[in-house]
Amino acid sequence: MEKQTKKWVISGSVLSVIAGSIFVASNKKTREGVTDFVSTASSQTKHWFQVINENRDTVVQQLRSSGDKISAIVDSASDDVEKLVETSKSLKAHVFDLLEAVQDSTEEIKGLKSKFEERETIEAETTMDPDPEALLPPDTGQKKLEE
Known part of the structure; x- marks a missing residue:
């Protein structure tokens, strides 16, 4: 399939060049324009x-x-990228240190909480004699009526 497409493209291009050449050769105005363009392009090329x-x-x-300037800029950019990579590695290490410190603090707080709860439990067990007024229901206003 591709070979047929290539053949069509090549044959179409050849026919276009032939048709264009016939048109240029038969039309004096076009022929003069093409020769002027070619001579101008040739003279400009020779001039440059x-x-x-x-x-x-x-x-x-x-x-x-220009090459030296470009090289210096590329070297500077490369150094900057290297510094960025080093800084990002350092920041990553700091983040891990921070996470470790936070985890340690969390463990310490949990330990303190459990010790505090344990102390409250011990204090509650040692004071088996509760306050008698604490067992009474809250004041509903009957004391005020009796007085």
């Missing part, structure tokens, strides 16, 4: 080759200078 040849050292020096 001449300018580059005359100023080769300057052009080469400018290219080297």
